[in-house]
Amino acid sequence: MSPQADDRSPNASSRAPWGLLRATVAAVLAIVFIAAAIGFVGFLSQLRGSETKPDRRADGIVVLTGGSSRVSDAMELLAAGYGKRLLISGVRPTNDASDISRSLPDSHSWLACCVDLDRSAVNTRSNAAETRRWAHERGFKSLIVVTSNYHMPRASVELSHAMPDIVLIPFAVVGDKWRDEPWWTNGATVRLVLSEYVKYVAAEVRVRLADLGLDLTPESPDQPSGSLSQHRPATAEAN
Structure with missing residues (x-):
């Protein structure tokens, strides 16, 4: 019996580390x-289910393009006097002013005087970099941020x-699908x-x-002035 026990003991000891x-x-x-x-x-708790006007005015307004009605809502805020100027960040380089003019014909006067167009941003991080440069160039100390409710947490970060x-100051745009039905009942919205x-x-x-000094993907330096086009807004990239 002793030899058999000796034969089994190595197997038992080798199985112990794997079990652990x-x-x-x-x-x-x-x-x-x-x-x-x-x-x-916690993420879901940040998503607003209805649109609420900002409780205060700001120096400027920035809209991060990509979702339905973001630009039109931002234009309404500008027209209502919530900010001095509007930055539309993330516009496709191939688009021109006629695209947004056709969809928002009542905003022509505002487009001509108080809107700046950012064609450089390609994602939310570069949206933030271009918005920072735009705000600092104009000495703005406060901004109303317009983007979709599901995108607002990441945009805020x-x-x-x-x-x-x-x-x-966040202004979360709530799409029709979000208002019409619970998000978890629609496969496309769940995936989004x-x-x-x-x-x-x-x-x-x-x-x-x-913040700890471990930036694994360093941000590109800010582009020089001129990457923003004034008075030429258009439709834009999705975030």
Whole structure:
């Protein structure tokens, strides 16, 4: 019996580390899942279900293009006197003023006097960089930020990180689909929200690491003045 016991003991000792490893991996995955679920609930709590006018005016207004009615809502805020100028950030280089003029014919006078067009931004991070330059060039200390409700949390992270010296006032645009039915009943909206949550988490992690001096993806230097076109707004890229 003694030789048989000796034969089994090496196998038993070799299985022990694998069992411990599996238990550790399972515990880590469970923690990650719980943290992701809690974070997702927190993300959802930031999404507004209805549009609310800003409770104060600001020096300027910036709209991050990509969702339906963002630009038109921003123009309405400008016309109502909520800001001195409007920056439309993320416009496609191939578009011209006639595109937005056709969709917003009543805004022609405002387009001609008080709108700046950013054609350089290609994502939310570059939206923030161009907005910072625009605001600093004009000495603005406060901005109303216009973007879709699902995009606002990530936009706030990027803009706050880029412009800690500027007061940001969110104006979340709520789309028709969001108002007409619960977001979780529409497959396309569910995918959109989950995708935006992943991007939001990535932005939060990158910004927090950057605050610790660990910027793994350094931002490109601000472009010189002139990358903004004045009085030529148009439709734009999606965020």
